Amino acid sequence: MKGELAHPFINNSIFMIPNIDNSELHEECGVFGVYGVKDAANLAYYGLHALQHRGQEGCGIVRVDNREFKRIKGEGLVTEVFNEKNLVGMQGDMSIGHVRYATAGGGGIENVQPFLFRHNTGNFALAHNGNLVNSKELAKYLEDRGSLFQSTSDSELLAHLIKKERDDRDRIYPIIDALNMIEGAFAFLIMTASKIYACRDKYGLRPLSIGKLNGGYVVSSETCALDVVGAEFIRDVEPGEIVVIDREGLKSVDYSKFKHHYMCAMEYVYFARPDSDIENTNVHAYRKESGRILYQESPADADIVIGVPDSSLSAAMGYSEASGIPYELGLTKNKYVGRTFIQPSQELREKGVRMKLSAVRSIVKGKRVVMIDDSIVRGTTSRRIVSLLREAGATEVHVRIASPPFAHPCFYGVDTATYEELISSQQNVEQLCNTIGADSLSFLSEEALYKAGKRKELCTACFSGKYPTALYSSLHDANKDGKF
Numbered sequence: 001m002k003g004e005l006a007h008p009f010i011n012n013s014i015f016m017i018p019n020i021d022n023s024e025l026h027e028e029c030g031v032f033g034v035y036g037v038k039d040a041a042n043l044a045y046y047g048l049h050a051l052q053h054r055g056q057e058g059c060g061i062v063r064v065d066n067r068e069f070k071r072i073k074g075e076g077l078v079t080e081v082f083n084e085k086n087l088v089g090m091q092g093d094m095s096i097g098h099v100r101y102a103t104a105g106g107g108g109i110e111n112v113q114p115f116l117f118r119h120n121t122g123n124f125a126l127a128h129n130g131n132l133v134n135s136k137e138l139a140k141y142l143e144d145r146g147s148l149f150q151s152t153s154d155s156e157l158l159a160h161l162i163k164k165e166r167d168d169r170d171r172i173y174p175i176i177d178a179l180n181m182i183e184g185a186f187a188f189l190i191m192t193a194s195k196i197y198a199c200r201d202k203y204g205l206r207p208l209s210i211g212k213l214n215g216g217y218v219v220s221s222e223t224c225a226l227d228v229v230g231a232e233f234i235r236d237v238e239p240g241e242i243v244v245i246d247r248e249g250l251k252s253v254d255y256s257k258f259k260h261h262y263m264c265a266m267e268y269v270y271f272a273r274p275d276s277d278i279e280n281t282n283v284h285a286y287r288k289e290s291g292r293i294l295y296q297e298s299p300a301d302a303d304i305v306i307g308v309p310d311s312s313l314s315a316a317m318g319y320s321e322a323s324g325i326p327y328e329l330g331l332t333k334n335k336y337v338g339r340t341f342i343q344p345s346q347e348l349r350e351k352g353v354r355m356k357l358s359a360v361r362s363i364v365k366g367k368r369v370v371m372i373d374d375s376i377v378r379g380t381t382s383r384r385i386v387s388l389l390r391e392a393g394a395t396e397v398h399v400r401i402a403s404p405p406f407a408h409p410c411f412y413g414v415d416t417a418t419y420e421e422l423i424s425s426q427q428n429v430e431q432l433c434n435t436i437g438a439d440s441l442s443f444l445s446e447e448a449l450y451k452a453g454k455r456k457e458l459c460t461a462c463f464s465g466k467y468p469t470a471l472y473s474s475l476h477d478a479n480k481d482g483k484f
């Protein structure tokens with residue numbers, strides 16, 4: 001391992017966000033890989049389907065058969081891009097796949113992953129979940145040395161860094177060097193003709209788990225996809241680690257001695273499926289515990305507890321158990337509409353909320369309701385839901401949020417826009433309570449996020465503004481109104 005701390009793009013301190021203005025929207029994606037299992041591309045199809053909640057705008061699979069690479073990718077859902085016909089030609093016992101939620105680098109087919117690189121020293125494919133914070137600096141560094149990029153995605157940078165110069169060493173060394181040049185959040189899968197390299201950032205921001213299946217291995221952003229394909233969980237890829245998977249099994253290589261477990265708190269709060277375990281904590285159990293703590297911190301006098309489906313139901317159960325207030329199904333969701341949080345414009349979000357949720361009149365009519373939600377980002381959804389409940393006859397609506405105020409943008413791959421669009425950066429709790437039209441409003445404390453998962457470390461930057469990495473120039477628009 002060389003140059004880990006000496007490289008100019010590396011910085012390991014905890015940072016408060018500086019006075020910088022500009023943020024692109026970022027992505028939240030999922031990766032899935034299969035090594036040494038027959039029909040690996042078919043398995044990847046099922047795996048990606050289980051990870052569909054992490055990105056619905058595009059997906060792809062690359063497989064290797066007798067050292068030959070073949071890729072299918074397209075815009076849309078897994079079930080739209082793949083079918084029995086096109087998967088027939090995808091035999092082979094190695095594959096990697098990706099589901100994408102666009103915006104870091106924009107949409108378009110050229111940004112749909114996995115990327116496939118043909119090179120005289122050997123072809124390879126690459127899939128990435130997360131977001132790099134020094135991508136502009138690296139793109140300039142590489143372009144100055146002659147690199148030409150196929151896409152506008154920051155994920156492509158890693159491939160160029162690996163291949164930036166002629167290198168006769170074993171492939172693991174250029175990968176180690178390249179990983180030490182990138183900064184930010186990542187779970188990378190790199191597939192060559194004979195190996196898969198599963199790499200996780202040294203801050204531990206994004207999850208990546210390994211399972212065993214029929215003598216081979218499966219790697220996934222979430223354990224729910226391991227269960228779906230019948231794989232048995234073995235372990236997580238550790239922060240700062242590369243797990244090399246080949247004929248000899250698993251081999252662990254540390255690319256960094258700096259290692260932390262700043263897992264994204266929003267994976268527990270909102271993103272991950274409740275049947276996934278992240279770093280040994282089940283997501284449903286975490287949410288339920290956060291609901292219990294939320295009651296201890298912010299009790300409410302009410303007749304029923306309801307949760308906003310789906311990601312808030314576990315926290316609502318916890319709140320109900322701790323308070324003794326009955327848990328009810330006060331809201332139902334049309335499952336065939338995409339997640340409000342990741343729809344691209346304000347206008348669509350407004351429409352999306354209406355299409356997506358309905359209040360159950362016979363349950364909420366005449367009741368004092370405690371409504372549990374996982375987070376408030378722009379405020380639009382909460383305002384609409386409170387009004388739905390009142391229209392359905394609720395006499396009081398007390399809103400309890402199972403996370404702290406979301407007041408700072410995320411630069412690690414989550415679409416959270418700019419300071420201007422984050423309502424908690426513009427309004428205090430009392431003002432926000434008025435804006436959403438609730439009778440009362442409280443948020444979970446930051447301390448409770450650690451307590452709910454019995455964790456010592458966690459990324460809570462979107463609540464606290466304390467970012468675990470340096471931020472470089474990836475955030476120029478985050479401060480449009482000059483408030484911070």
Ligand code: SF4
Nearest residue numbers: 264265410459461462
């Ligand atoms: S800033 Fe927030 S959303 Fe982004 S990685 Fe950290 S906890 Fe997750």
